[in-house]
Amino acid sequence: MADNFFLPQASLDTLFAALTGDGRRILAPTDRDGRTELNPVTSPGDVAKDYLQTILSAKEAAFPKVERLMSFSTGAGSVDLKDAEPSAVPTVLFGIRPCEASGFKALDAVFNWDTRDRFFNARMEALAVIGIGCTRKDDACFCTSVGGGPGSTSGSDILLTPVEGGFLAEVLTEKGKAMAALAPEAFKADPGLEKKVVEVPVAFDQPGLTKRLKDRFEDGIWVEQSLRCVGCGACAFVCPTCVCFDIVEEADAKGGHRLRTWDSCGGHMFTLHASGHNPRETQAQRWRQRVYHKFSYYPERYDMLGCVGCGKCTRACPVDMNLQEHLAEAAQA
Amino acid sequence: MDLREKSRQLLENGDVKAVIGYERGTMGARRPAFIRKAERADRLVFDEACAQNLATYLTRPEVRKLGRVAVAARPDTLRAILQLMAERQVKEENVLALAGDGTVELGTAQAIEEHLATCAKELPARDREILDRLSRMDRAQRWAFWQAELSRCVKCYACRNSCPMCYCGHCTMDCNRPQWVPVASHALGNLEYHMVRAMHLAGRCVECGDCGRACPVGIPIHLLTFNCEESVHLQFGQRAGASSKLDYALSTFRPDDKESFIR
Numbered sequence: 334m335a336d337n338f339f340l341p342q343a344s345l346d347t348l349f350a351a352l353t354g355d356g357r358r359i360l361a362p363t364d365r366d367g368r369t370e371l372n373p374v375t376s377p378g379d380v381a382k383d384y385l386q387t388i389l390s391a392k393e394a395a396f397p398k399v400e401r402l403m404s405f406s407t408g409a410g411s412v413d414l415k416d417a418e419p420s421a422v423p424t425v426l427f428g429i430r431p432c433e434a435s436g437f438k439a440l441d442a443v444f445n446w447d448t449r450d451r452f453f454n455a456r457m458e459a460l461a462v463i464g465i466g467c468t469r470k471d472d473a474c475f476c477t478s479v480g481g482g483p484g485s486t487s488g489s490d491i492l493l494t495p496v497e498g499g500f501l502a503e504v505l506t507e508k509g510k511a512m513a514a515l516a517p518e519a520f521k522a523d524p525g526l527e528k529k530v531v532e533v534p535v536a537f538d539q540p541g542l543t544k545r546l547k548d549r550f551e552d553g554i555w556v557e558q559s560l561r562c563v564g565c566g567a568c569a570f571v572c573p574t575c576v577c578f579d580i581v582e583e584a585d586a587k588g589g590h591r592l593r594t595w596d597s598c599g600g601h602m603f604t605l606h607a608s609g610h611n612p613r614e615t616q617a618q619r620w621r622q623r624v625y626h627k628f629s630y631y632p633e634r635y636d637m638l639g640c641v642g643c644g645k646c647t648r649a650c651p652v653d654m655n656l657q658e659h660l661a662e663a664a665q666a
Numbered sequence: 667m668d669l670r671e672k673s674r675q676l677l678e679n680g681d682v683k684a685v686i687g688y689e690r691g692t693m694g695a696r697r698p699a700f701i702r703k704a705e706r707a708d709r710l711v712f713d714e715a716c717a718q719n720l721a722t723y724l725t726r727p728e729v730r731k732l733g734r735v736a737v738a739a740r741p742d743t744l745r746a747i748l749q750l751m752a753e754r755q756v757k758e759e760n761v762l763a764l765a766g767d768g769t770v771e772l773g774t775a776q777a778i779e780e781h782l783a784t785c786a787k788e789l790p791a792r793d794r795e796i797l798d799r800l801s802r803m804d805r806a807q808r809w810a811f812w813q814a815e816l817s818r819c820v821k822c823y824a825c826r827n828s829c830p831m832c833y834c835g836h837c838t839m840d841c842n843r844p845q846w847v848p849v850a851s852h853a854l855g856n857l858e859y860h861m862v863r864a865m866h867l868a869g870r871c872v873e874c875g876d877c878g879r880a881c882p883v884g885i886p887i888h889l890l891t892f893n894c895e896e897s898v899h900l901q902f903g904q905r906a907g908a909s910s911k912l913d914y915a916l917s918t919f920r921p922d923d924k925e926s927f928i929r
Contacts, residue, residue, distance in 0.1 A: 368884050370818070388883055389820065398820050399850040472693045560729075561698040563722065566822035567882040581849040594850045595820065602840050615728060651828050651880030652718070653697035 335486065336510075337523040341499040344519035345377035351516035352425050357461075360394055361427040362387045371426075380428055385471055390573035390645055391429045395456040396440055398570070398595050402452070402580070406588030417590075421455035425512065427463045432476045432643035434464040434488030436573030442635040443576040452593075461508045464489035465500070466530045473644025475657040477533045481641055484530035494528050501526040536657050539628070539638070542664035546629040549663065550621070558659050559620035561652045566597030568623070568646035568654065574639050577603075598622045620654075624663065669738060669768025673707040676736050682762055686723055687738035688716040698723070702732075712738050712768040718828075719874040721746035724756050725833035739763040741785040742874035744778050745907025746830035749872055751775050752912040755833055775910035782908075793875065796886055812890075813853075816860060818883040821851035825877035825887050826863060831870045831906075838862060860890060868894035869915035872907035 340348070352359055353375055363372040364381040371387050371394070374380055401417040426434075437457065444453035467474075467483035476482055486492045490509035493500035502520060504513050513520050569575040579596040583589050596603065599620070604613045613619050627639035640656075647655045673685040684702045689709040691697035696716045701707050721743045723729045737743060744763055750756040763772040765781055772778045789797070800808055823839070826832040838846050839859055847862060848855035871891040878888030899905050902915040919928065 366814075366884075368818075370883075399852045399855075560700040561723075563824070563827040563880075565824040565827040565880070566820075567824040567880075570820045570822045571882055579849060581845075583845075583848055583850070592850050597822065600823070616726075617728075647692055649824075649882035651824050651876075651882075653691035653695050655692045658692070 335492075335503040335505045336513075337526070338502040338504065338513070338520035339496075339499060339523050339526060340493060340502040340520055344499070344516075344521075347519040348512075348516045349375065349377055351519070352512065355423075355515050357423040357425050359425045359427050360391075362429070371429075374427075385467075385469065386430055386433070386643060386645065386648075388645070388649065389571050390436065390643070391426050391433045391462075392436060392440060392573050392575075394424055394426055394460055395437060395453055396444075396576065396578075396595075400452060400593045401590050402593055403591045404588065405584075405591075407586070413588075419452040419455040421459040423459045424456075425461050425463060428465045429462065430467055430643065431464050431483060431485040431487065431489065431492065432474075432481050432641040433573045434462050434492075435481055435485060436641045436643070437462075437488055439574035439631065439635075439637060439639050439641070440576050442631070442637065446635075461490045461512055462488060463491045463493060463509075463512070466492060466494040466528070467533075468495050468529075468531050470531050470533050471644070471648075473647035473655070473657065474533055474642065475536045475644060475660075476642035478536045478657070478660075479539055479638050479640050479642040482530070483533055484528055494530060496526050496529070501528055537661040537664045539664075542660055543628050543632050545664055545666075546625060550625075554663060555621040555624075556615075556617040558654075558662070559617045562599070562616050562620055562654055563652055564599050564601055564616050564619065565651065566595070566599055567649040567651065568656075569597035569599060570595055571645040571649040573641060573643060573645070574627070598626065624660070628660070667769050669712045669764060670707045670710050672764060672769045672771075673701055673710060673736065674704045676762070677701070677704040677707065681734070682736040683733040684729075685710070685736045685738070685764075686720045686729075687764075687768070688712060688718070688720075710738070710768075716740065717876075717879060719743050719746055719830050719872075719876045721750060721756075721830040722828055722833075722876065724750060724761060724830070730760075734760050734762065736762040736764050738768055739765045739772070741765075741782060741787070742872055742907075743830075744772070744782050744785075745872035746874060748775060748778055748782075748910045749831060749870060749907045749912070750833070751910035753831075753870070753914075758910075779909055787873070790875070793886070793889065793892070796889060797892075800889070815885045815887075816856045817853065818885055819851060819856040819860070820883065821849075821856065821859060822882060824880040824882060828876045828880035829867070830874070830876070831867060831872070832863070838866075860887060864890040864894050867891040869898040869902070869904075870906045871895040 360371045361374045362381040362384045369384045404415045406413045444450040490506045492503045577596045578593050605611045631639035676682045687710045688696040689699035847858045875888040
């Protein structure tokens with residue numbers, strides 16, 4: 334059960350100062366050059382004013398677009414290997430939306446599936462989330478169709494919901510309590526505030542979709558839906574739950590590094606075998622994979638969905654591959 | 667007669683296997699639409715909001731397999747079609763451009779060239795504003811501008827994949843034996859990618875701006891290729907997309923070249 338408080342707008346200064354004073358980096362949505370992006374901030378004044386979401390997702394706080402896993406150097410007849418250490422700066426993600434906050438568990442499912450990934454885990458341990466519930470939405474949003482909601486507390490350590498003069502603050506976890514304890518004077522007694530968030534209508538029957546996918550693999554619907562897809566990675570790279578990565582090496586005669594980078598199942602080389610065979614030769618097969626991975630394989634394997642309904646992919650797509658619309662279509666008989 | 671009716675006719679008569687046009691998408695946006703059955707032609711819209719260059723689809727294996735297609739074509743789309751013909755990627759008999767209000771059939775390169783002679787090319791106001799700003803900067807400031815912009819790149823390749831001229835089945839970026847350009851989206855990887863792409867588009871870019879429009883993080887990346895294209899125009903006096911018989915400026919030898927070293 335959460336502890337509820339009133340966090341006055343003016344007390345955010347106190348909270349930010351306390352968090353930075355504790356040696357934590359604060360990542361929050363900012364508006365720079367007309368774009369809403371996650372950036373390090375030190376004061377509430379740096380935070381974007383009236384934003385819906387950031388373009389990229391918060392996943393980069395735990396799963397950066399490029400990460401060094403190890404280095405090596407070669408000498409006369411010898412090779413030296415050196416493990417990389419994850420740079421896990423204590424970080425507070427401030428102001429991300431409930432959809433994105435709940436996305437980390439889909440990343441965790443893969444990064445701790447069999448081997449425990451120490452890079453991801455080190456960053457997650459150093460990460461705390463202060464989410465802000467949504468008072469507006471757009472046509473790409475569909476959190477309520479995938480088990481989330483504009484006021485969902487899942488994934489947040491503290492969830493703030495805008496109210497007159499500040500926020501209703503729900504302190505949800507031990508990490509949340511630890512943050513609140515840094516600035517106890519900022520958190521006032523809750524006078525019985527009403528938690529009011531925007532209404533996001535349910536767009537499709539998700540359990541029905543997951544069931545329907547079982548016999549839809551060879552359906553022509555995937556060809557029809559994907560004809561306009563250009564096969565880029567925009568959807569996967571802005572997605573808070575897309576977890577696929579590539580491992581590459583950058584080396585010269587003296588040594589080099591092994592890197593992990595984001596990857597996307599939309600790319601035509603994603604499943605290309607060394608033999609030249611490619612089990613997903615067409616864009617339709619790659620698009621189908623995106624849908625199945627999130628709505629069939631994730632439920633099957635991890636008992637959760639690989640989608641939080643944030644709508645970032647829809648907003649980022651150069652050809653408007655609207656995910657919600659395509660899922661609603663696929664859910665139908 | 668409008669594009670819908672024209673498309674219905676073409677599909678019903680079997681003149682084309684598909685019409686590639688635009689339909690209404692999310693939040694009022696226009697998006698590409700593939701119409702393969704006459705009864706679906708009602709979805710089509712063709713207005714000022716239709717910005718994407720649909721010529722990018724003509725070289726895709728999935729679309730090639732369809733057979734002859736009609737394309738709702740804005741002037742930039744027509745330029746791209748001509749350039750693709752010049753590069754022998756699209757055959758005249760496989761594409762029917764629907765220009766103007768969508769009812770003007772342009773079935774030959776010559777017809778497209780004649781139609782384009784009536785269309786003026788204008789740079790969007792926002793592009794002009796950024797270009798003006800860039801031209802007032804000194805080299806260090808420009809470098810800082812592009813470094814800041816390119817730091818946002820995540821190498822999703824939306825720019826490349828949206829570009830009608832980036833049709834290579836196996837792009838240099840995807841070559842890993844050897845690895846020409848770093849895969850990773852770090853500072854060097856991003857810079858090398860965009861430099862290579864800009865150079866590969868020099869003399870081939872039809873200046874539609876689709877790469878910049880496609881960028882999810884809003885990098886005005888089209889301005890790099892525009893710049894290279896303008897440079898080729900100044901040096902060699904020709905523009906990509908002007909004709910289906912254009913020689914590639916950067917690999918064509920002419921005995922009367924003004925540079926003496928080449929002789």
